[in-house]
Structure formats: structure tokens, C-alpha cells
Amino acid sequence: MYYKEIPYPIVREGQHCPVDLYVKIRNDYRLFAAKGALITREHCRIFSRGNTTFYICSSDSESAEEFLKSLLTDLVTDPHLEPEAKADIIYSSSMRSIRQVFQGLNHKTLREIEKTSEFVVKLILSDKRVMNELVKVKSHAHFTYQHSVKVGIFGTCLAVHLFGEGNGDHNLQALSTALFLHDIGMTRVPRKILEKREPLSDMEHQIVMKHTVWGHDRLMNANYLTSQAASVVLFHHERCNGKGYPFGKTREDIPLYARICAIADTFETLTSSVSSSSPMTPFEALTVMQRDMAGAFDNRLFRAFVEMLGSC
Ligand SMILES: [Fe+2]
Ligand SMILES: [Fe+2]
Numbered sequence: 001m002y003y004k005e006i007p008y009p010i011v012r013e014g015q016h017c018p019v020d021l022y023v024k025i026r027n028d029y030r031l032f033a034a035k036g037a038l039i040t041r042e043h044c045r046i047f048s049r050g051n052t053t054f055y056i057c058s059s060d061s062e063s064a065e066e067f068l069k070s071l072l073t074d075l076v077t078d079p080h081l082e083p084e085a086k087a088d089i090i091y092s093s094s095m096r097s098i099r100q101v102f103q104g105l106n107h108k109t110l111r112e113i114e115k116t117s118e119f120v121v122k123l124i125l126s127d128k129r130v131m132n133e134l135v136k137v138k139s140h141a142h143f144t145y146q147h148s149v150k151v152g153i154f155g156t157c158l159a160v161h162l163f164g165e166g167n168g169d170h171n172l173q174a175l176s177t178a179l180f181l182h183d184i185g186m187t188r189v190p191r192k193i194l195e196k197r198e199p200l201s202d203m204e205h206q207i208v209m210k211h212t213v214w215g216h217d218r219l220m221n222a223n224y225l226t227s228q229a230a231s232v233v234l235f236h237h238e239r240c241n242g243k244g245y246p247f248g249k250t251r252e253d254i255p256l257y258a259r260i261c262a263i264a265d266t267f268e269t270l271t272s273s274v275s276s277s278s279p280m281t282p283f284e285a286l287t288v289m290q291r292d293m294a295g296a297f298d299n300r301l302f303r304a305f306v307e308m309l310g311s312c
Pocket of ligand 1: 182211236237
């Protein structure tokens, strides 16, 4: 038997607790509220303090997972929940899914990412204010996980900004899933290279650059994503001026979704406080992308990205 962390509060005052909920005290899991118990103001007070982590027991995890899933859908339309709280919930839910998929890519973990992407797209479409909050979320989680989640979120926001709702030509959910997974090939890069603090040697660089092909091959061989979505993984380091990798393609030859990913990916890397000791502000990052990296990105998409951030 094991205990599973609940990534966000799942009960409100006056509701009946859907599962046995536990808190961890030292190394011991204690029952906080039993399944069916009425949630009181005191329970909510403890929840809202935000410094307590809640758990469900593995034997109860199926009903809890079902409940969590339905709750996510309810959150999308909940007019009483602040956009900031919605953004936090998306973020923690995405972090959980991305951690799982990086620890083992299989149909189950991929399904989780797909569900997360579906939820992210729905939420952004249903409440534009959430987008504003999402681009501000700060955290100091594991670099690769945080980076993947943020690129997933920035890229999805840009796609929604560009294509909006009801555009049948674009499958926003598939694109969003691909954005979250864009660096999945990094799982094959040796840890000592990923965690190296000093500049990488040429050979180490060559190895890191293989993550695009490794990720793409893995997804395609296992038939996990459509070829259009998998192309995001393969081409997200290509640049419109032909200076990218792995093939040095130029603008027209780089798929649209990969060009979207390139912008979100670069912006996240420049502004990240995890990957860099002196992260840039969003304004500085956009200036560098426009001035120092001139020609690298699709102009129309870059302008839309600046416009999107400006409206947040
Ligand atoms: Fe990458
Ligand atoms: Fe990346």
C-alpha cells in the first residue's frame, strides 16, 4: 500500500469528502477526513493555509483519480474560482503529469499528458484571464520538468491566441501535448551532462542536440503521437534562417507547430530562473530574440507572441 499526493485541494466547505484523505505527520499518514465526512470550515481553514500536503491511499486511488478528473472539468467552468487559483491548479497538475511521463513514457503516462493538455486548452479557452496568470507562475522545480511545463503552457497560450476557438484546421489538444513533450528525448541524455554546471564540451553539445531525433523516434516507433505532433519534437530547434538543427531547415520547410514551439522554448529558456543564474525579464528576452536572434523565428508568430504577452 502506498500514499499518493493530491496536487490541489479537492474539497469545499459543505461537501462530503469523496475519498479518505490523509496528512503526513513525520513519517506517519494520519486520516484527516474520512470518505463521506462533511467538510467543515475548520477543514477548509487547514486546506487554505497551503502548507499541508494531502494524500490518498493507493487502495482508493481509482475513485480518487476519477474524482480528480471530474473536478478538473468542474474547475474550468467554476465562476467562483479566481484565475490565479485555476492557473496554480493547472500548473501543479501539469508538473505531476510531466514528471510521470519523464520517468516512463508509456500509454498510461502519455494519456495523462493528453488529459492535462485537454484541460489546459479548455481552461484557457473558457477564461482568458487564466492565460494572464499562467505566464506569471513562478516555481523552482526540477529544471527539465519546469521547462517542459512552461513551454507547454506558453506554446498553448500562443496557439490559442493565434487560432482561437472552433478552428477546425487545428487540433489544439494534440499540439499542446506535443509542446509538453517537446524535450522528451532528453531522457536519453546522460544525467551528468544535463546536470553539468560548467559549459558543455563540443562532444557533449552534440549529444544534447540528439534529443530532437531521439524524442521523435521514440514517439513515432511507439505510435504515440500523430506525425504532425511528433514533428514538433523533431524540428523545435530548427530556425527560420537555417541556423538550427538537426537539419538546418529554413522557414517554409519547418512545420508551423514546430515554429510555435521554437518561440515558446527560447523565451522560456531565456527567462527561466532555473536554467540561468541571471534570468532575463520577459522584455529583455523578447528584445534578445528580436535583435540578437534576428531571422531565427517566424515573424508573424513572434509578433503574435509579443502581442499575447503584452495583453497579459
Ligand atoms: Fe529541446
Ligand atoms: Fe526545450
